[in-house]
Amino acid sequence: MHTVKDVMFIQDLFKLTKSVLKDIAADLDIDTSLNKNELVMRIYPARTRFSEETISKIENRILATKATAVTWYRFDDGLSVDEFRRLIRENSNFDPFTSRNPIQESDVTTDPELLIGSKGLNDSGTFLRYIYKSGVRYETTPTMIRTISKSAISTVYYDANRGILEIRGDTRKAPDIARKVAQTLQLQITMEPIEAPFEQEMGAIADRLNGQLTEATSKPELYFEEFSEDEMNSVVNVLKALDEYMQTKDSDVLETHLQNASDSFMQGEAIVPFAALVLSGMETVGMAGSSEIRTLPLFSYLNPYLQHQGGFIKFPFIIRNVEETFTIRIGITTQSVVFVSQVTEGVIDFVRDRVII
Amino acid sequence: MANIYEVRKKIENFIELLATSRVDRFYPSALAKYLGTSSSEAFNFLLERAGVGDQLILKWELRCPNCYRKLKIDDKKETMEEFECGFCGEEFDIRTSDFFPVFQINPEYKEYIKDEIKKKSHLSLRHLQMI
Numbered sequence: 340m341h342t343v344k345d346v347m348f349i350q351d352l353f354k355l356t357k358s359v360l361k362d363i364a365a366d367l368d369i370d371t372s373l374n375k376n377e378l379v380m381r382i383y384p385a386r387t388r389f390s391e392e393t394i395s396k397i398e399n400r401i402l403a404t405k406a407t408a409v410t411w412y413r414f415d416d417g418l419s420v421d422e423f424r425r426l427i428r429e430n431s432n433f434d435p436f437t438s439r440n441p442i443q444e445s446d447v448t449t450d451p452e453l454l455i456g457s458k459g460l461n462d463s464g465t466f467l468r469y470i471y472k473s474g475v476r477y478e479t480t481p482t483m484i485r486t487i488s489k490s491a492i493s494t495v496y497y498d499a500n501r502g503i504l505e506i507r508g509d510t511r512k513a514p515d516i517a518r519k520v521a522q523t524l525q526l527q528i529t530m531e532p533i534e535a536p537f538e539q540e541m542g543a544i545a546d547r548l549n550g551q552l553t554e555a556t557s558k559p560e561l562y563f564e565e566f567s568e569d570e571m572n573s574v575v576n577v578l579k580a581l582d583e584y585m586q587t588k589d590s591d592v593l594e595t596h597l598q599n600a601s602d603s604f605m606q607g608e609a610i611v612p613f614a615a616l617v618l619s620g621m622e623t624v625g626m627a628g629s630s631e632i633r634t635l636p637l638f639s640y641l642n643p644y645l646q647h648q649g650g651f652i653k654f655p656f657i658i659r660n661v662e663e664t665f666t667i668r669i670g671i672t673t674q675s676v677v678f679v680s681q682v683t684e685g686v687i688d689f690v691r692d693r694v695i696i
Numbered sequence: 697m698a699n700i701y702e703v704r705k706k707i708e709n710f711i712e713l714l715a716t717s718r719v720d721r722f723y724p725s726a727l728a729k730y731l732g733t734s735s736s737e738a739f740n741f742l743l744e745r746a747g748v749g750d751q752l753i754l755k756w757e758l759r760c761p762n763c764y765r766k767l768k769i770d771d772k773k774e775t776m777e778e779f780e781c782g783f784c785g786e787e788f789d790i791r792t793s794d795f796f797p798v799f800q801i802n803p804e805y806k807e808y809i810k811d812e813i814k815k816k817s818h819l820s821l822r823h824l825q826m827i
Contacts, residue, residue, distance in 0.1 A: 511761070511791065534779045538734040558764060560726035562719045562798075604718060613716050622765050646725040673761065673793070 340436050341457035343398040344389060349493065352379045354404035356681055359397065367394045399460060399684040402494050402507070408677040409687065410506045410513035411533040411695060416464050417502025418524075420463050426524045427456060427467065435467065440580040447490050450518045451512075459496065460496055460684050469516055473509070480585050495520055497692070504530065505691065510675040536694045537674045541650045542633050544669060547693040550654025553666075554627035555638070557645035559618040563611075566619060568604075573600040615644045623648070647671050651679070656686050707741050708733060711751055714801055715809045721755070721800040742799050745791035753800040761794055 344590065352360065353375075360378040361371045367388055369381045389397075418426070430436050433441075435456035442452055451469040459465055473491035477484055493508030493516045504520060506513040514532075521530050536544060545552040580596040583589070593666050618624065624645060630653075632638045649670045655662050665686055668677040676690060699703075710730050714722060728738035748755040758767045760781035767781060780787045788794070 468820070511788070514791075514793075535734075538736065548800045556764060558723070558724045560729075561714075561719050564720045566718075611719070623763070643729065644726075646723050672759070672764070672796070 342453065343401060343457055343460065343466065344386070344394050345384065346455045346457045346466060347397075347401050348468075348494065349379065349383045351404065353400050354385055354406075355397070355400060356405075359400065362396060363389070363393050366390055373541055375645065395678065400681070401559075402466060402496075403678070403682050403684050403687050405681045406677060407507050407687070408510050409515075409691075410510050410673070410675045411691070412504040412506070412517045413533050414502040414504065414529045415529045415531070418497075418499065420465060420497075423465055423497050423524070424456075424500060425514075427453070428466075430523045430525050433646075437519065440470075442470070444470070444490055445488065447488075449473075449515075451493065451516050453519075453523065454492070463499040465497045465499070467497070467520070469493045469519065471515070474562065501695070503533070503691070505687075508668065510673045510677075513675070532674055532694055534674055535696050537669070537671050541647050541652070541669055541671065544694055545631075545633075545652045545654070548652060548654035548667075548690065550652045551631040552633055553630060553651050553653050554625070555632065555645075555647050555650035556625045557647045558623055559615070559621055560644055560646045561615050561618075563616075563619050570603045571620075574602045574613075574619075576600070577613070610626035612644065614641055617641070618644055627651075637649055649673075656689055658683060658684065658685065703741070705730065706772060707745075711745065711801070712809060715751070717805045717811060718721055719801065721798050723796070725800055739797055749804075751801075751802055751805045753802055755798050755800055756795040757795055757798045758790070760784060760786055790805055 340361040349485055358379070362383050364371045364373070364378050367382065367385050369378070371378075373381065374448050403488050403650065417579065419557060421655040424436060428436065431440075431453055433439075436458070437454045440453060442454070447470050449472045451471040453466045454470045456465065456467045457587070461684055470490055472488055474489045476487050476489055476552065478487055491509060493512060495508060495516060496505040496507065497503075498505065504517065506516050508516070517530055517532075541555060542552050577593075584593045598612070600616070604616060607688050618641060626635075626641075627634055627637050628635060633642075648666060649672065651666055651668050653664055653666050656662055657663070664680075665682060666679040667690060669675075670677065676694065678687065678690075707727065710727055714726055722737040723735075725735045727736045731738060731741075742752060742800060743754065746752040758769060758779075759765065760767055760783065763781060763784040763786065765781065765783045767779065767783075779785065779790050
């Protein structure tokens, strides 16, 4: 049965940090003063010589590199780890857990193909790696132009304890990969994207990770009929008058501008909140800070009228007794999480546990 | 969750409030916040009030997955598969998940509700005069 090190590809090594690569190189007696590309080129052919120590250093990082984007799906009726692996074996024309799909990269199409599989780092986990054609690139030379196919890999992690399928890779390809896994399993089960965590405020996710919401990109929830220039000015004038009041303590000017704005926008009994007027005409609003932004006045003031599209969360996690800070990007519209920092399987496990309700 | 009749009344109030204001359209998340429910549930509630001659008009907004701006679909474009965002230049294959529901308040309903309010205040004025 394959383990994580057996499903490693050269591209995975490129995603490791240079310090990790130097450690591996030192274990393999490879010159550690080489640059990153050279280190990878020398380490990859020597992968069969990895010591137990080297393996333990990289197995929790190799499939959990920087910029890993994850999307989650849930089986309506969980499958045991053995059942999952058996079905994958039975419905593939090779055993992905002991061999590798002999398909050539040039034969890969946009339809994902199972390339290889392995057991996870614990008894309930299974990794599957799919390859697909992700695009075509043109390469020009002084006299000609040629097309080169681009392929990409998506890594699937099945957590049998929770019946959750995690798809790591391009989030736009995730539904295709999920469909492919479902087809391979040939089961009459439903696999649904996990939406619940993304239906709530991003702050709730930050709280569950004991983290801080540091950035939010949002859209105003209300769109108004077109305002005239005078009406727009009446909003700006209220804000300016507030500033003026702070200096002069003269409330007359402020009152006049407030009345003007109120006359412009109040119709019948309907009161349009001033914060919504401030946001009018904006397509997106981005707010970022170096730490928690939920407590900042501008965020608190505008938040009730904003629909969040995505944001960044910083959270602490202890690795080998040392607390480190990690950053994730939440995609509310893509219903995904991107690990911005270099992470480990432990960090992904922690986020999966805390984020999926 | 509150009783159905309570929720229905709240939704009615919400739509009426927006109809009498200068709001043209809104996302389901605005109602979700008002009701304290999820956006998908709010969408279902609103969908019941969208249709020909009803209070709301359901529209689907194409959004750039990179910069989240609302994009206009060019009629001349023969293929709907590939799209280039005119704001950030992102090229992407259009997927159903790039479309987001937005509810426009039916302009006829807006007129109707404003007239109703006028009539009510006129009636109460006449009622006062009679007293």
